[in-house]
Structure formats: C-alpha cells, structure tokens
Amino acid sequence: MAALALQPHPRLSLLARLAVLLAVGLWGQTTAGAYDATVCGQMGYTIPFNNMTFNADAWNPDVKGFQCISVQDSPPAFAATWSWSSNPEMVHSYPHVKLTAPGLPTPLSNISALVLSAQWSMGPGSKPRPARVVDHDGLTNDGTSANVAFDMFADRDVAKALNEQTAETEIMIWVGKFGHAEPLGFDANMTKTCFTQTIGDAEFVLYQGHNERGTDVFTWVASANQTTFTAEISPLLQYLWRNGLVSAKSHLGLVSFGSEAYHSEGTVTFSASEFDMDLVAGAAPKLAVGHLCSLAASTNPPQWLFSSAIIMSATLLYLIS
Ligand SMILES: *[C@@H]1O[C@H](CO)[C@@H](O)[C@H](O)[C@H]1NC(C)=O
Numbered sequence: 001m002a003a004l005a006l007q008p009h010p011r012l013s014l015l016a017r018l019a020v021l022l023a024v025g026l027w028g029q030t031t032a033g034a035y036d037a038t039v040c041g042q043m044g045y046t047i048p049f050n051n052m053t054f055n056a057d058a059w060n061p062d063v064k065g066f067q068c069i070s071v072q073d074s075p076p077a078f079a080a081t082w083s084w085s086s087n088p089e090m091v092h093s094y095p096h097v098k099l100t101a102p103g104l105p106t107p108l109s110n111i112s113a114l115v116l117s118a119q120w121s122m123g124p125g126s127k128p129r130p131a132r133v134v135d136h137d138g139l140t141n142d143g144t145s146a147n148v149a150f151d152m153f154a155d156r157d158v159a160k161a162l163n164e165q166t167a168e169t170e171i172m173i174w175v176g177k178f179g180h181a182e183p184l185g186f187d188a189n190m191t192k193t194c195f196t197q198t199i200g201d202a203e204f205v206l207y208q209g210h211n212e213r214g215t216d217v218f219t220w221v222a223s224a225n226q227t228t229f230t231a232e233i234s235p236l237l238q239y240l241w242r243n244g245l246v247s248a249k250s251h252l253g254l255v256s257f258g259s260e261a262y263h264s265e266g267t268v269t270f271s272a273s274e275f276d277m278d279l280v281a282g283a284a285p286k287l288a289v290g291h292l293c294s295l296a297a298s299t300n301p302p303q304w305l306f307s308s309a310i311i312m313s314a315t316l317l318y319l320i321s
C-alpha cells in the first residue's frame, strides 16, 4: 500500500480534518478501501504511472466548509468528501478527474463518436458508498444540493480550448442532480425547455446560460439520475453545432467528470469509478440531431431563443438544402 499523502487545506477546521481522517480510514473501520493519496482545497494529484489527474477544486470556498479528494491509483477511483453550509445557491467546489484521449483537442465537427462512462455513489458522511448506491433520504435530510457531471470546454482557438478560464464555451452533461442544484439558464417557471435529446434510455434537456466569466454554458440534464453511465454522447454535441448554437469550428479541449458541490448541512461523500473517455476522430456522421422546437411549444421560452431563432432556422434550412 502506498504512503498516504495528507495535505489538508490550510483553512480546514479541526472538525473538517477529523472528517478527512475518517474518510481515508486512518481511524476506525469506516473505510471502503485504501487510497493512495488525499488532497484538499485547490490541490491536485496525478497518478504517477499514467498521468491521470484529479483535483479537489475548491475554486469558490467558504470559510465554513472544506473539500477533499482521496484517490486510488489502480484501478482508478476517487472519493470526494465535502461540507459547505453557507451560500447554498453557489457552487463551491468541483472535485473531478480529468479524462484524456489521444485525439484532443479536435474540432467538434471532427468527432465521429465520443463515449463517456462513469459510475458513482453519493451519501451523507465521510464513508464512501459502494458503486451506484445513493442515500436519497440522507441527502435530503442534510439539505444537500449537488450535481454529478461531465464538464467539457471548447473554443475556436485550440490553445483557449485547453484552459477552463479562457474557453468561450462550456458544455456540461449532468447525470445526477440533488436538492436545489439547477443548470445556468434554468427558469423555475419552465421546468423543462423544449430542447431535448434521447441517448440510450435517458432523456436530456438543454439549458443555456452564462457564468460569471461570461462563458457560454450549455447544460444537458438527464431526466433521471444515472448512477451507471456509458453513452456515445456525440449527438449532444452535434445538436449544438449543427443547430448553430456553438460554432462548428470550435475545438473540444477538456473533458472531466466530477460533482459540483453547492450545499449541505453535513458532510457528503461522492465517489466514482470506471470513468473513461473514448474518442473516435473523423468526420462526424450526419445524425438525426433532433429538431429545434417551435417557440410555441414552450410556455415561457428563454430570451436567447428569440434572439437566435432566426439564425438557427437559417442554419437548419442550409443543412437541409
Ligand atoms: C507523464 O507526464 C510526464 C511529464 O509530462 C511525461 O514525461 C511522461 O511520459 C508521462 N507518462 C505517461 C505514462 O504518459
């Protein structure tokens, strides 16, 4: 067993440290497995023999709270333990693994297939649940708000596509959603937009918004929690560029899998394993990407729909002709 590198965030309270120690199994019989490293705050860890990178990514921490991530090198897996009890509407951290593929970055129009997979579990406390187990009641009792998501970045400029801070477009795929976590552009008066795509047996609904940096964020939200996910998701990308919502010349640069942590009254542990990405580069097949819905189909269409409807219709006509 490899040595444990415990590097808590300097701002961690004693209680938080205790939770981390419990999470990594130094005390008691509470652990499900042995981890090779634990990092907290904004620290990352890279598996030495394959360069797979993990990050606790507490990019928006609150004084009251912490984020740690424990990583197992082989087979790769992680458990992310956190607590954020103030500012419930904000994302505080995104513990994640970076997924890599030889073909990246690649133009969106040069993605023949993109298979993403992962399995995960979530529940209150510091003890990771077995794969695919979600303690729904426990999370509800703690008022937990979080998602489980693949996060991708794209830009017309290849270099910018490789940097979360500079990429003009972010594309998320939410395969889990708890509490009050909602995608950017979500409107409580219109729980469902009329942009949907079905992948396998999951229906995804599209939302669009802007983050605080002005990045254009497109979020596909699964209509049910997918604790085991394996899907060829290129139709979700094609929907965006074939309909002119994202430039077809955009390059997909970064892909990660993790959980955005908003809020919980107690400690939460999200764990993940069997995450993978398989990219087949080459001209995108012309898929049936779904029609842009008519404005009338939506009771309260978001503003951006009006402004881009004409451009989109023109694009569709061009594609059809
Ligand atoms: C890991 O990254 C280092 C530094 O970039 C590189 O030298 C090494 O070949 C990489 N190893 C693997 C397995 O990719």
Ligand SMILES: *[C@@H]1O[C@H](CO)[C@@H](O)[C@H](O)[C@H]1NC(C)=O
Pocket: 187, 188, 189
């Ligand atoms: C939702 O509807 C309510 C009542 O009609 C209205 O007051 C509120 O402003 C609406 N919210 C949004 C975001 O449109």
Ligand SMILES: *[C@@H]1O[C@H](CO)[C@@H](O)[C@H](O)[C@H]1NC(C)=O
Pocket: 136, 176, 177, 178, 179, 222, 223, 224, 225
């Ligand atoms: C996932 O599970 C939570 C907790 O049971 C539930 O509130 C939520 O609606 C589910 N999410 C989706 C997208 O079905």
Ligand SMILES: *[C@@H]1O[C@H](CO)[C@@H](O)[C@H](O)[C@H]1NC(C)=O
Pocket: 106, 107, 110, 281, 282, 283
């Ligand atoms: C598209 O993919 C093919 C097949 O891998 C590759 O040969 C080509 O260089 C790619 N084109 C671009 C512009 O990346």
